[in-house]
Amino acid sequence: xxxxxxxxxxxxxxxxxxxLLRSELNSxxxxxPGPGAEADACYVYHFSPAAGFRFVMLDAYDLSVLGWDKxxxxxxxxxxxxxxxxxxxxxxxxVGLDEPQFVKFNGGFSQLQLDWFNEVLTASxxxxxxxxxxxxxxxxxxxxxxxxxxxxxxxxxxxxxxxxCVVCFLAGHLHDGGYCLDSHGVHHLTVEGIIETPPQSHAxxxxxxxxxRMILKGKGRIPDKVMYYRxx
Numbered sequence: 001x002x003x004x005x006x007x008x009x010x011x012x013x014x015x016x017x018x019x020l021l022r023s024e025l026n027s028x029x030x031x032x033p034g035p036g037a038e039a040d041a042c043y044v045y046h047f048s049p050a051a052g053f054r055f056v057m058l059d060a061y062d063l064s065v066l067g068w069d070k071x072x073x074x075x076x077x078x079x080x081x082x083x084x085x086x087x088x089x090x091x092x093x094x095v096g097l098d099e100p101q102f103v104k105f106n107g108g109f110s111q112l113q114l115d116w117f118n119e120v121l122t123a124s125x126x127x128x129x130x131x132x133x134x135x136x137x138x139x140x141x142x143x144x145x146x147x148x149x150x151x152x153x154x155x156x157x158x159x160x161x162x163x164x165c166v167v168c169f170l171a172g173h174l175h176d177g178g179y180c181l182d183s184h185g186v187h188h189l190t191v192e193g194i195i196e197t198p199p200q201s202h203a204x205x206x207x208x209x210x211x212x213r214m215i216l217k218g219k220g221r222i223p224d225k226v227m228y229y230r231x232x
Contacts, residue, residue, distance in 0.1 A: 003027060004057060007043055008136035008172060009105045012067035017043075020067070028057075042113055046120050053209060054129045054165075056120055060137035060150050064107030065091075078107070081151070094147050101149040106137060106173075108151030117159055124165040130229060131165045132214075138171040142180030143188035148173050160186060167229045168214065177222070185230025187214075192221050 004027045007020060020026060020043075028045040043059040061067060065082060068075035082091060085102035094100035109117075124131050137150040139157050150156065160166045161184045168187040177192035194203040202220030216225040 006057060006134050006136045007061060009066055012061055017067040044113055052129055054124055054131045056131055056133045058133060058135035059113060060135040061107035062110045062113050063151060065104055100147045101151055103147065106151055109156055114155055114159060121163040121165055125163050129165055130167050132168045132170060133166055134170045136171065137173050138188065138190050139169060140180055140182055140188040143178040143190045144174040168227060187227040197221055
């Protein structure tokens, strides 16, 4: 089966975006719709594995100082934003910050990507699809701690809440995992990381998709969970 990969900070510590785009970790379908002129660098796409259901992959490190060439405009703009929000000498330190998610190991979504995301969800609303959104960084404070959020998580969350189609946001990053059902009926599932899993144990699961719910069958440190869709 096809495996969609969500790039995160550990990928970008090791590889440049240029390398990742040429690698097997680039699971975007050839010619997949992306956000305009940056489709060659911003890792976002959507696909429908079955009628009535759509997956959207977001690039949570579109704004980031990781992975980008240090002479690129994207790197310079991201570094400027990070330093405006984080005056610490160690940019990975959240100490004293009003917005502790502004650390170097996180990232965010460009306005171009957010506009594209809004257009995709508008089409899914029209087609009465159910949408599962994926991205490495969580976007709801209830599904993680206050450090491991995307920089501009509120912008992405606002777009989701302006549509009826999204049923779940699936994230990683926080190794201990997390979950919340938000005030709009959207499930935010942050999957536990295998990096924190003891030897001889597991950290994976399978999600079964039905007309009215998704059921997560977890293995090892990932618990089972039933997630009903909100009533449209």
